[in-house]
Amino acid sequence: MIIELYADSNSMIKVGKLVGDRISGSFNCRKGRDNAISRQTVYNVLHRFSCITAPLTPREKTPETLYIMADEKYLALQKEEVKSKAMTKAAVIFEGLQAVVKKDGNPTKRKSLVNKTTVLQAEGSIWERINEVLYQIYDMDQVKQLYVMGDGAGWLVRGYSEVKPPNGKTTFALDRFHFKQAINRISTDEGLRKMMYEYAYHNMKKDFIELVNTIKESNSERVETIEENLAYLLKHWGHYQAMNKVVKIGCSMEAAISHVVASVFSSVPKAYSRENLPLYFNYRELQQNSCDFRNIILQAMSLQKQNEKDVTISPQEFDFSIFEKKVYPDNPTIREFNKNIITPF
Numbered sequence: 001m002i003i004e005l006y007a008d009s010n011s012m013i014k015v016g017k018l019v020g021d022r023i024s025g026s027f028n029c030r031k032g033r034d035n036a037i038s039r040q041t042v043y044n045v046l047h048r049f050s051c052i053t054a055p056l057t058p059r060e061k062t063p064e065t066l067y068i069m070a071d072e073k074y075l076a077l078q079k080e081e082v083k084s085k086a087m088t089k090a091a092v093i094f095e096g097l098q099a100v101v102k103k104d105g106n107p108t109k110r111k112s113l114v115n116k117t118t119v120l121q122a123e124g125s126i127w128e129r130i131n132e133v134l135y136q137i138y139d140m141d142q143v144k145q146l147y148v149m150g151d152g153a154g155w156l157v158r159g160y161s162e163v164k165p166p167n168g169k170t171t172f173a174l175d176r177f178h179f180k181q182a183i184n185r186i187s188t189d190e191g192l193r194k195m196m197y198e199y200a201y202h203n204m205k206k207d208f209i210e211l212v213n214t215i216k217e218s219n220s221e222r223v224e225t226i227e228e229n230l231a232y233l234l235k236h237w238g239h240y241q242a243m244n245k246v247v248k249i250g251c252s253m254e255a256a257i258s259h260v261v262a263s264v265f266s267s268v269p270k271a272y273s274r275e276n277l278p279l280y281f282n283y284r285e286l287q288q289n290s291c292d293f294r295n296i297i298l299q300a301m302s303l304q305k306q307n308e309k310d311v312t313i314s315p316q317e318f319d320f321s322i323f324e325k326k327v328y329p330d331n332p333t334i335r336e337f338n339k340n341i342i343t344p345f
Helices: 002-009 012-024 039-046 127-137 154-163 176-186 190-201 205-217 220-235 237-247 253-265 277-288 293-303 332-342
Strands: 051-053 065-078 085-094 097-101 107-113 117-121 145-150 169-174 310-312
Touching: 002 012, 002 039, 002 277, 002 293, 012 039, 039 277, 051 277, 051 293, 065 127, 065 154, 065 253, 085 127, 085 253, 085 277, 117 127, 117 253, 117 277, 127 154, 145 154, 145 237, 154 169, 169 176, 169 237, 176 190, 176 220, 176 237, 190 205, 190 237, 205 220, 220 237, 253 277, 277 293, 293 310
Parallel strands: 051 310, 065 145, 145 169
Antiparallel strands: 065 085, 085 117, 097 107
16 A cells, blocks of 8 residues: 555655554544654665566557657756756557547547556666567557657657567657747747748748748847757757648647656655666556556565565466366276266265
8 A cells, every 4th residue: 555655646754644544543533643654664665676567458459550659857866976867758658549528428528548558767768668568568560650759859859760660660740839839939929920830830841931030130139049949940840740740639748747757756846866766667657557556566575585676577377277178088997986076076
């Protein structure tokens, strides 16, 4: 329960109070009652493992098109010689969008991701882990098109091709939010912004550049900012067109990383030890993928050997051969044994 709650709240003090109260204080009215489990005890429980690798359930069907959204989040580090941050990464794998349905069965205007799977990486490259998950839950030989979406950060553009399907291709598409954000930084005039949106949407690149140059001439004090954002827009012009003309469904990674990482790890100012972040991200990933948390922890405890902190839980395989019909040689002694002993029993 401690590990399960921590994966959803990231507060050792709060977890200690909640679990302590559930153990002995839920129906306790004595004065001065304090049933909280200490922060140190919660820490010790969390650090019983360093990584739990749990199997993900393979999908029944593999679509020809898959989508991956990815982004990074910087988290403050403690115990460092100089103030530094860890560039953590998050990715969401999904199969498309579907309308959210009300209880009465009617669809709403809200959309949700189809069969989403979350991948988290505390530090370093995330692409190897994404590949592991893809091949675990899908038959990648059937995938024809893989779209990777994000804000156009260097690690995204350089690495997205590492998840190319064997018989398909991978295309990068830029999140519209960041493209429009760069346009808004070029000018505050709503009319000019609208013209830039129209030129970009209709792939009128030459007209777009001419308009930005005109804006730059009348805003000499902002030349550096305008040029910086224009360079970003031109660099990802093709990626933006891919989003508008091909992918179309948009990218909700800003909301995803806010919910998955920021809400838990940085909504309240905190700093983490570099060696502890992979552990906390491991728990958060299990929780986000709706794993059977308590059973996973119990299995990990039963599999854990002395001084061993990395535990891999294999998919359970059952031997049903006991129910198969037995074939015995044509021997009178065995037939008599089956008749008089095994069958009555």
